[in-house]
Every structure is written in C-alpha cells, then in structure tokens.
Amino acid sequence: MKKYIKLVAISIIMIISYNVQAQQVTGDATETDGTTKIGKKEDVSKSSVLNGTIRVIDNKGTKKFLQVKNGITLLTDTTTDGGIISTWQLGGTLTDSTYIDATNRIFALDGIKLLNPTLTAGEATTAAIASTASNASSHGGTGTGWTVLIRDEATGETKKLLATNLITAGRAEFSIAADGNLTVTATGLAMGTSINKISVYRNGAKLRASVDYSLTAEDTITLNVSATAPNDWTTYAGDLIEVQWIY
Structure with missing residues (x-):
C-alpha cells in the first residue's frame, strides 16, 4: 500500500512539473x-x-x-x-521576405505617386542595370541587376521594363540627291515626337531645332533653309544629313 501511495505521489509531481x-x-x-x-x-x-x-x-x-x-x-x-x-x-512590419506569384494574374497598385527621378553621379556608376530579363521571371533565377517597374494607366497593372528600353533611340542618315532638296526620310521617327528630342546634323554640323528643321510628317524631317545672312544656308548634292532621336 505504501509503495502504491509513493507511485501516485511521484506521478502527481511529474504531471505538475510537466504542466509548469x-x-x-x-x-x-x-x-x-x-x-x-x-x-x-x-x-x-x-x-x-x-x-x-x-x-x-x-x-x-x-x-x-x-x-x-x-x-x-x-x-x-x-x-x-x-x-x-x-x-x-x-500595414505593419514585414518580418519575413515576401514574394507574390502573379503568373496569369494582374498585380495592380492604385494611388502610386508620380515622381520626378533624380540620379546622382555615384548612383549612376554603381547601379546594377539588368542587361537581360525574361517574362514572368521569379526571384532566385539566373537574372541579375534591376529593371524598371512601370504602370499601365488603363488597367493599373504593374509591369517591368529593361532600363535600356526605357528610352528608345533612333538614327538615320540621308544623302542629298540634288541641290536644294529639303526632305529627309528618317524611318521610325513618329509624328508627334517633341522637336527637343530630335537632333539633325548636316555634314557633322548641328542644325537648330525648330529653326533649321522641323518634323512635318511620319518619318519625315523638312530642312528649313534660309537666305538671310549670317544664317543663310542651303543644301547641295552629296550633303550628308544625319537624324538622331529619342522617345
């Protein structure tokens, strides 16, 4: 009987100890x-x-x-x-790294502020810009560097773009066929492109935007010659016209 009482007491102590x-x-x-x-x-x-x-x-x-x-x-x-x-x-603090898979879905954020970006010289030289990117890529893959997030204003969908594609540039050269020819074809230059984004050179010399040339139609630059000194000039057969633009 005493042995039984001891066993019960020990069991009770063990249970209490476990609970504590x-x-x-x-x-x-x-x-x-x-x-x-x-x-x-x-x-x-x-x-x-x-x-x-x-x-x-x-x-x-x-x-x-x-x-x-x-x-x-x-x-x-x-x-x-x-x-x-x-x-x-x-709202709160992210305690863990968080990834959302948006495959076959739209990931959209409304109310994002529009900023006027500035980049210091140091940031420009140290920024790791991605040279390649794939559609719907996941973190931890083979890609490196950063791309630019953009927003589709119609749907609000957030997408990405290579930084190198953020500003697209074009270039065309045109040889003047006859004296006085003034129309230059620049294939790919869209009508409506700001004249401030278009540079035109005659035999390597920069012409003045809106004064010496203008965008008159899709793919078309018209040279505005002048007979007034000291700005008088015209075109001659063999002149090389180079057009550069960004958009």
Missing part, C-alpha cells in the same frame, strides 16, 4: 529553436492589444491561436458595446 514547463504566459509565441508554437495544444500565451494573437478553440475545445505578422496589423477595440472587436488590416 509547458505553460507559457509571457513573451512571444515561439519555441526555443525559433519555430512557432501558435496552434499547439500546450501554447497558452496571452494576446497583446497590438500586433499579437487571437486565442480561439476548435470544435473539440483545443486551444489555438491566430497570429498576426509579416505586414498584417491586429487592432483590438475594447471600448465598443457588446465586447471586444479585433480587426486585421494591411
């Missing part, structure tokens, strides 16, 4: 190895008002927790009539 070790009433809901305890039966950690957890029980009465982290904020309102209201909302 398993119970967590302060601190965060993590194991000593860094893994989460949220949802485990032995987890009885308390919720905090902000950025904490919500304690629930399942249909068998097991205690579990809903945890808030990684950019989601928990706000608890205890002043409302009828009890406590807990709200989860976007």
Whole structure:
C-alpha cells in the first residue's frame, strides 16, 4: 500500500512539473529553436492589444491561436458595446521576405505617386542595370541587376521594363540627291515626337531645332533653309544629313 501511495505521489509531481514547463504566459509565441508554437495544444500565451494573437478553440475545445505578422496589423477595440472587436488590416512590419506569384494574374497598385527621378553621379556608376530579363521571371533565377517597374494607366497593372528600353533611340542618315532638296526620310521617327528630342546634323554640323528643321510628317524631317545672312544656308548634292532621336 505504501509503495502504491509513493507511485501516485511521484506521478502527481511529474504531471505538475510537466504542466509548469509547458505553460507559457509571457513573451512571444515561439519555441526555443525559433519555430512557432501558435496552434499547439500546450501554447497558452496571452494576446497583446497590438500586433499579437487571437486565442480561439476548435470544435473539440483545443486551444489555438491566430497570429498576426509579416505586414498584417491586429487592432483590438475594447471600448465598443457588446465586447471586444479585433480587426486585421494591411500595414505593419514585414518580418519575413515576401514574394507574390502573379503568373496569369494582374498585380495592380492604385494611388502610386508620380515622381520626378533624380540620379546622382555615384548612383549612376554603381547601379546594377539588368542587361537581360525574361517574362514572368521569379526571384532566385539566373537574372541579375534591376529593371524598371512601370504602370499601365488603363488597367493599373504593374509591369517591368529593361532600363535600356526605357528610352528608345533612333538614327538615320540621308544623302542629298540634288541641290536644294529639303526632305529627309528618317524611318521610325513618329509624328508627334517633341522637336527637343530630335537632333539633325548636316555634314557633322548641328542644325537648330525648330529653326533649321522641323518634323512635318511620319518619318519625315523638312530642312528649313534660309537666305538671310549670317544664317543663310542651303543644301547641295552629296550633303550628308544625319537624324538622331529619342522617345
């Protein structure tokens, strides 16, 4: 009988010791190895008002927790009539690296500010601009460097563009066939391109935009010659006209 009583006493002490070790009433809901305890039966950690957890029980009465982290904020309102209201909302601190796979879906952000970018000389020389990029690429692949995020104003969809394609340039050369010819063909030069983005050279000498030349039609530059000194000039057979533009 005494041996039986000793066994019962030892068992009770072991149970109490286990419960004391398993119970967590302060601190965060993590194991000593860094893994989460949220949802485990032995987890009885308390919720905090902000950025904490919500304690629930399942249909068998097991205690579990809903945890808030990684950019989601928990706000608890205890002043409302009828009890406590807990709200989860976007906003907060990213505690882990986060990737969203937008394959075959539109990822759109409305309300993005339009900035006038500035780049210092140091940034310009150290920036790692991507030389190649693939459609729908994922992080950790073979690509390196950065591309430019752009926004489709019609749909709001966020897309990417190689920095080298952000500004597209064109160039054309045209030899004057006869004295006085004034029309130059620059294939690829779109009507509506700002004259400030078009440069025209005659035999290597820069002509003045809007004064010595103008964009008169798709792919067409018209030279505006002058007979007034000291700006008098004209074209002669064999003159080489070079047109450069960006858009």
